[in-house]
Amino acid sequence: MPVIETVGSRTGWNRNGRQDSPEQRLRRFLDRIPAEGADLFVVHVQTGSCGLDSRVRRGLQALGAGFQGLATAHGARLFALSGGELILVCGPRVPVEKIEALLSDNAPEAASDGVDPASANWPTTWYDLADPADLDRLKDLAERREADCRRHQRAAAVPGAGEPSRRLDPARLAHIVQHLGKTEPEHIIRSETVVRLLRSAEPVPCLYRYAVSLNAISARFAPGVDLGPRTWLQRALLERADRLVLGFAERLPAADVLPYGIDVHLAAVSTPAFRRLLDAGAAPGSGAVVVGLPLLDAVDERVAYERACRWVRERGGRVLLAGLSPATPAALDIGRLEPDLVALDWHPDAAADLGAGARAAIAALAKTVGPENVILTGADTEAALEWGATVGIRCFQGRFVDRLLGVVKPAPVVGTAPPA
Amino acid sequence: MIATSRQGAVSGQNYLLLDYARRLAEHLDGRQAVHIRLSRLKAGNRREHHVTAAVSGLRSLVDSNDGQLFVLASADVVFVYRNAVHGRVLREVEQIRFLFGDDPALSGAGAEAFARWFDVESDYDGFLVAMRRLAMPAVASAASDDTDPANTRARLKRRQSQGDPLTPDQLAKVEASLARADLSSLIRRQPVCRVSDRLDIEPVFEEAFVAIAGLRETVLPGTDLAGDRCLFKHLTETLDRRVLALLSAPDQARASLDQAINLNVATVLSADFVDFDGRLGFGGANGVIIEIGLIDALADLSAFALARDRLQGKGYRVCLDGVKLSDAPLVEVAAMGVDLVKLRWEPALLAAEEEVHAEIRSRIGRIDPESVILSQVDGRVGIDFGHGIGIGLFQGHGIDRLLADDKRRRHLLRLKQVLRADT
The missing domain is CATH 3.20.20.450 (EAL domain)
Structure with missing residues (x-):
């Protein structure tokens, strides 16, 4: 049974005792998948080209909530990365049509503004993790995101609970x-x-x-x-x-x-x-x-x-x-x-x-x-x-x-x- | 009307005079003014009740909307009035001369200079320069006292009133005691409100913060916690974590207004914030504004950019805090990518040249007015200044009072309606 990630869950962090970043958890999750692949697919929603204005953020929130509902109903795993990226890891039976509908319904440009929903959809990349090449690409992405995250966490480090403290105090x-x-x-x-x-x-x-x-x-x-x-x-x-x-x-x-x-x-x-x-x-x-x-x-x-x-x-x-x-x-x-x-x-x-x-x-x-x-x-x-x-x-x-x-x-x- | 300041301090009148003199440029028709130098009187002759008695005649002209009266910090009086009442003003000034007739300031050569008259309509520039000179010493010295680290007097005063600056040793002790202290009683809230030209007021969101003075009394009395900027900033990172823990408690999350909290960049990137965000849940971030100080952002822009993107991606709004109003032209707010910017009101700006105002106005004009907040506004003069440069959102003790007055009025109105219905 896939574990639902913490987004939207008031109790979710109990399952993440180490309180790692989503980037770290994604990388660890992917590391557990064998190199020959697994029967999973992944939807990666980016916001880079959309910017992060209030309308995009509202859309992203709605999309995240929708993904979470999907994860609850069908068993999936959602990683909300820094900068508004969402990564939804799905089992083979999660209906693709529902994902497409969510992406379209919560598109950053609303259809009511006269924009064709199809053209205004979120920039997404789909990965088939049964294909080792796709798995490698996703692992590569996860490593890059984790490295970025670690770099910035180091740069702005605050000694937190449980950290080995050889820092200046x-x-x-x-x-x-x-x-x-x-x-x-x-x-x-x-x-x-x-x-x-x-x-x-x-x-x-x-x-x-x-x-x-x-x-x-x-x-x-x-x-x-x-x-x-x-x-x-x-x-x-x-x-x-x-x-x-x-x-x-x-x-x-x-x-x-x-x-x-x-x-x-x-x-x-x-x-x-x-x-x-x-x-x-x-x-x-x-x-x-x-x-x-x-x-x-x-x-x-x-x-x-x-x-x-x-x-x-x-x-x-x-x-x-x-x-x-x-x-x-x-x-x-x-x-x-x-x-x-x-x-x-x-x-x-x-x-x-x-x-x-x-x-x-x-x-x-x-x-x-x-x-x-x-x-x-x-x-x-x-x-x-x-x-x-x-x-x-x-x-x-x-x-x-x-x-x-x-x-x-x-x-x-x-x-x-x-x-x- | 009499120009009064909600700041309460007499020096507020200096600010009001400057502001009024500047605004007068658009209403010069038939205006005259007189500057009465009560400050030249012997100390025994210029006590508060003397000044009150001296200007009582002028107040009646104020009540009939024929003039505006300013009693400055020095005890000098400036009265700006319409031509039509010039005769009455002359008589009032003669009365004042008579009142202090035995004072040395009114004998010999000094007597002539006791009152200085201005034809504002024909010599507005001369009037403005004179009013600047008159009001600025208080403004300038207040500003330099606050900002000059080399000003020994200011340093001593600060030390006496707030204690010695925090040391690393003390910081270590404070951090240890904070781990056990209950900070809930030290959390304060202050609203940010939209204020119209007619002073209609409407709360927009509420900022929660730790009362540092209260914290000082609780954990280290007699020490100026903010006396060393770097150590204080480090302390605020510790406080951030405690505040996050307090604010994510369920009863705090049920507030009706959107909530703002001050956080450091390092806190936003820490596990404590991930925990807080997890407790809020998806969509909970929508009603939360995270305020990040300009200095903290500039300390590591790359970390700030990551924190900002992470916050905005999750639905939080980001407010750039701690920007002095005079520094508005320095900061490229658009490049900082924030949703809101909080500018700190500086009364000393009233004394600045028009070009400085124009520059600030132009810079604010490039930002969405709905995203700019003028903070630390203690009185009407700050609100008027804000409106003058296109700002409609305000925060500060003056706004708190305005909101309380508004609530009281509404309450009375409701009461009246209830009473009417009963009868």
Whole structure:
């Protein structure tokens, strides 16, 4: 007897004690089917081409409810995936006509609008799992969906009940912060060089950037603890490391070869250490010191950000807006924040997911700020450079860039002190 | 009528004056104004009852709809009136001079400057600039106090009133105590209402949230839970899970209005939300709005996009929360793909240049007006401003009061009908 999935069931989660995502359950379900196939068929309803406006969502809800009724009556299994995709796994006796009727009745474009129901139907793919090729295709799809889901869950992870907790938690943060107070800045700060690629593909160093290394912190004070990615506690940790960044920057030699950049948070700008640093370090108009400020601070405390920008520029520094993803320029009009430079964090997945609009927004930003003032960070592979070039970016930072520079890399490499 | 503010604070009058001065541009015919500088009087002469006595004569002109009176935070008075009553206004100002005749401000050179007269019709720009200067110090200092992290005074005040910022150690303790605490008494609800130009009000949905001040008193008195943004955001993720557990209880699910809850992106992508969604059942999501903060969304746009698609796919509506009204031109709301956007009212915007207003109006004009909510509206001035830029949905204490008044009126009306039927 097939088990009905949880959609619409108030008790359904009792059957899913592990509370996995529908994507994970679908993949596990398919893994149990032998490679030679099984006497099942599958209807996969997609919404990608329909968008997810309110009418589509209403239709999808009605369709889901209909599928669930079908599952109850005839024995089937329904998986409601992220983004509105439905996957209905049916036994051989589930009437296809009923499924077709449900698809037609709840079509995203209502027939009453004068649209032919047949042409306005949901985009669907039917799989016959008795055919090993169809089974493979569906397994492939399920794996991709599960991988997407896992990636995003990792990115936005919240420690949940029963999870093995080697993540950063408040107690571990308190422990690390306590040790940070006693450490030397050189132990946890790393440098990378920003290069500008000439048309001849020759890399020209243009900026040294110094930032706190989470790996170094983890290795010294919390071995085995995952300090990332991008949780609020990680941000709290980095804020508390600002003092070390400023202490480190104060000891840097005068920026006579190349400008240097440090990343701090907005709150650090009002500290005496920061003000000392800029008063001593930069001549008006030299642009020798680049102060990286997080986008979140700039948006959250706009007035303070603008004041900080003015203050930095009056002392000859430049402001770099950090912490943008490739999708950010489409979501925010970055030009209004008037940064001197912008750092976009590159990631192959994030870049691959970008639509034409988002790519155009990056290209527009590169024009507004200047192609030499947009830095693609995390350029650890050649693919980053190739991708950046297509959206008008000329400046890069990352391991691949460091390798390109090779022996001519002039930036001092710090942080070689032995672990505490 | 007398311009009063539901904000109650005198500074509300500064906002009202600015708003009124701006709107006056369309009704300049035969308008004049006088600025009476009661703030120059000795402190002993400008107590509240002195000011009340001084303006009592002008109030009668207000009652006859011949003028509008503003008593500012500084105790200065601005009276805008029709030409026809100029003689009476002159007499009233003379009365005020007489009333404070022994004050140094009314002797020597200062006496001339005690009252400044404006022919608004012929010099509207001069009037507007003067009113901006008059009202803006309060507005600007209120704004900078709130937003400047370098403002030591503001920081000290905050620390004294709300306690020291949360530390990681304390956060660990709070999280441990939250695991046992019953938060049901800390859940508050606030409606989002459609408000017409005539102040007809109709609730649209209701937001449920945890009262942070109450939570502070319960779990860690004397500590400012929101004092450290990152630690507070982490704490809200813990609270999210508790709220989800509470709201999916059957009695909470039977609310008549659609329900909105604030969640973090990470929570939407967690197993706790899957559990909540499972309990709601298919179609249950239809009446639920998930509010996600702008900062949380920007922190990881890729995770936000996944959470949004997942929510919308299941029938929830997604509301982008925490967008300051002044930041409306910054955020590409359409690109965020949300169903609703909640803009936070900022009274300081009244003092902004017309170009800033035009920009906000233009940006909001590009969004479906039915999808924009002006939140944290404490008084009439916020509602008027919202209407002026095309917004019809509002939330805030001012709206709560308006709704309560409306309910009371309806109740009285029903009572009256019952009494009539009995007789």
